[in-house]
Amino acid sequence: MRDALGPQAVRARFQHLQRKFGVTALGGAAILSAISLWIVARVIAGTAMYLFAYGALLVFILSVMIAPRNLKLSGVREGLYPRGREGDRFDVTLSLEAKRRVTTFMLEERVPERLGRSVRVPVTKLAKGETLEYHYGLRCTRRGVYQVGPLVAVAQDPLGLFKRETVVAKPFELLVHPRVEVVSDRALTRAHEDPPIRPPVSRPWPSGMEFYGMREYKPGDDVRRIVWRASARTGKTMVWDAEQGITDRITIILDTDRTNHSRDGEDLSESFEAGVRAAASLAVRHLRDNYEVRVEVNGGPLQRPMRGIRAQTQILDALARIDTDREPLTKVIQRLLTNPQRDAHNVLITPRLGELEAAQLRLFLNTGVSVLVIALLWDEEDTHTMARAAALGCQVIGIHPGDDLKTALYQPGASVA
16 A cells, blocks of 8 residues: 555545444534634533523434444345455355344345455344345456455445444455466576576476486496497586486565556556466466476565465465565565575566665675566666666566566466476
8 A cells, every 4th residue: 555545545534424323424424513603602601592592403413323223134145255356256146034024124235345345234123034146246356355245235224314223244355366367487597507507398397307418428427328329429427417306396486666667547457457467377387387486575475485386375465465565675675685595596576676786786796696687667667677687698578567477477488388
């Protein structure tokens, strides 16, 4: 959330207070009228004004006393699931049952604005044991954590000055996962290995022992790997070389510093959402390949390292909850420098790579790791991020908000499931 309150936040705060105390707009006007009349009577010492003030206050108190309370209703939701994905639609059915006769109330399901409009169904009469069904739809337009509900029955006094709510169904938490696209990523070996590029189809250790070439014999090599025919032809002792599968760990670093991302609304950043979708797509890709994946953000690890396709739900849950913060990118790079994993392939997703961050990244590269930099290009004037990353010797990919990730993250020779 942004530090400053926008119009939507102010309106939401006002509605929360109104629901908490139960005073309607007309009831608030009645209270203000009573206070104004009392002040006028106090100033000019008018007895009639005192009577009008106390009369208005008495009417409001009577409205509070006669407002219906504790409506005997029970309700359930059907068709709403704990998790969804950007673009999904839920067709929800509300089922309401009366345990005794009730009349004249409003059935209200509070829905976040990004999912749709709140549902309000006027009900004039419901006999004991009678049921009511209502259908509405939700559209998951953006990832995040949303609270649907509570489902309440709102009843007010005949004058409309005061209302009471009866909770029919408790709030429901809905996690909307970021959109996941099919992407490719060729994990590199460590910089000091020869050759430095892994083969197009690369599997994690211990299955990653596929032959991909020959090299000259080095002291310590197994003599059973000597290729005698190639040695006789070249005049050098040649041995079979196999992909060792050392890069079975993937570290995805997502820059969450809000000062670097675009600001497209009160609490919306298209560049940050593009970064979250890229992180989610890469995490799911490598989990399906049975790599160990961990996601790091500026404030700390997003979750513990995970492996296997079953772990993708937990990572997507964490990415659905993530938000921008004030922590700088240098903090996460410094944390990785203190405990570098030299057998990990690192993916850095950031909209800005400054001079200080580039200097720290150079130290990180000097430990022998591989780094892929995904630059989130939302500011057309910032042309230094990709240039600095390329000068460091990193793989560099540029992504604009709204780009097709499958095309942007395509790397020739990498297999795509």
